[in-house]
Amino acid sequence: MTKPAHRDEAALIAAGRRALAVEIEGLQAVGARIDASFAAACRIALACRGRIVVTGMGKSGHVASKIAATLASTGSPAFFLHPAEASHGDMGMITRDDVLLALSNSGETPEVVTLLPPVTRLGVPLIAMTGNPASTLARNAQVHLDVTVPTEACPLNLAPTASTTATLAMGDALAVALLEARGFTAEDFARSHPGGALGRRLLLRVEDVMSRDAAVPCVAPETTLADGLLEMSRKGLGMTVIADAAGFVVGIYTDGDLRRSLDRRLDLHTAMMRDVMTHPCKSIGARELAAEAVLLMERHRITALPVVDESGRLVGALNVHDLLRAGVM
Numbered sequence: 001m002t003k004p005a006h007r008d009e010a011a012l013i014a015a016g017r018r019a020l021a022v023e024i025e026g027l028q029a030v031g032a033r034i035d036a037s038f039a040a041a042c043r044i045a046l047a048c049r050g051r052i053v054v055t056g057m058g059k060s061g062h063v064a065s066k067i068a069a070t071l072a073s074t075g076s077p078a079f080f081l082h083p084a085e086a087s088h089g090d091m092g093m094i095t096r097d098d099v100l101l102a103l104s105n106s107g108e109t110p111e112v113v114t115l116l117p118p119v120t121r122l123g124v125p126l127i128a129m130t131g132n133p134a135s136t137l138a139r140n141a142q143v144h145l146d147v148t149v150p151t152e153a154c155p156l157n158l159a160p161t162a163s164t165t166a167t168l169a170m171g172d173a174l175a176v177a178l179l180e181a182r183g184f185t186a187e188d189f190a191r192s193h194p195g196g197a198l199g200r201r202l203l204l205r206v207e208d209v210m211s212r213d214a215a216v217p218c219v220a221p222e223t224t225l226a227d228g229l230l231e232m233s234r235k236g237l238g239m240t241v242i243a244d245a246a247g248f249v250v251g252i253y254t255d256g257d258l259r260r261s262l263d264r265r266l267d268l269h270t271a272m273m274r275d276v277m278t279h280p281c282k283s284i285g286a287r288e289l290a291a292e293a294v295l296l297m298e299r300h301r302i303t304a305l306p307v308v309d310e311s312g313r314l315v316g317a318l319n320v321h322d323l324l325r326a327g328v329m
Contacts, residue, residue: 022151038177044125103128107134147170206316217231218317224273254303257277261276294323
């Protein structure tokens with residue numbers, strides 16, 4: 001190997017831009033082939049009663065693994081099967097209810113082609129993605145998706161670059177088309193990602209993070225300010241809710257209200273909570289998304305909320321720290 005010549009900044013930038021231009025050209029070529037064959041592949045996948053088994057070797061295997069993950073997270077149960085391992089026992093992971101999605105740029109990858117006879121005996125539908133419509137894999141597939149690109153981004157036209165990008169994009173196109181056909185929603189997506197930020201925003205409800213029962217600071221309107229402050233200190237939420245005898249929320253008193261009370265030089269032992277509370281106050285339902293509580297707090301620049309039922313009775317309390325601990329903010 002010869003020692004590479006030093007290249008200046010402009011030359012490096014130009015090389016990067018040329019590579020991207022070649023990959024864009026490849027994507028445009030593949031995009032023009034989203035046709036009846038693509039629709040047929042979608043119909044096979046939608047009719048699948050099992051899982052979409054995605055396989056490929058080498059760089060195609062890396063792409064296949066990502067496609068399987070994308071399909072699984074968007075409503076189409078799928079997993080990646082290593083073709084070499086399949087020939088040594090893992091073939092048993094494929095059932096008659098499954099669909100096989102096989103990736104090979106040449107369409108002649110030995111480890112993938114070896115799977116054709118057992119897959120045929122099982123009667124498993126085969127969707128192939130190749131860059132060679134005349135290949136063994138393409139000819140044996142129920143549907144062939146042509147991911148041929150004019151050239152690789154590699155200046156030697158050897159390293160899989162534009163071809164792997166095109167194959168990955170075709171997989172994304174398939175996943176998105178299936179997602180739309182299934183009526184997959186953001187809530188469905190969140191259920192597949194319960195540990196992520198999106199999952200928390202779309203699944204976590206106020207009732208999941210609020211304080212409840214004896215942990216809720218609450219006093220009557222006739223309670224003195226001194227006793228109201230004791231309740232705030234005991235419960236540690238930086239607020240207390242003021243509710244009437246029937247449990248309906250009539251106001252709230254927060255740390256900010258305390259500062260304003262001190263500025264007014266009120267007598268803590270004679271002032272009543274009804275005289276110092278904020279009324280009316282913002283509240284939120286227990287079944288509302290925790291993300292809605294975040295928006296409400298940000299919009300009104302507040303840090304705590306009473307949680308109420310459908311009729312307005314107090315059922316809990318929520319402050320900004322609860323939301324931070326839950327990872328919603």
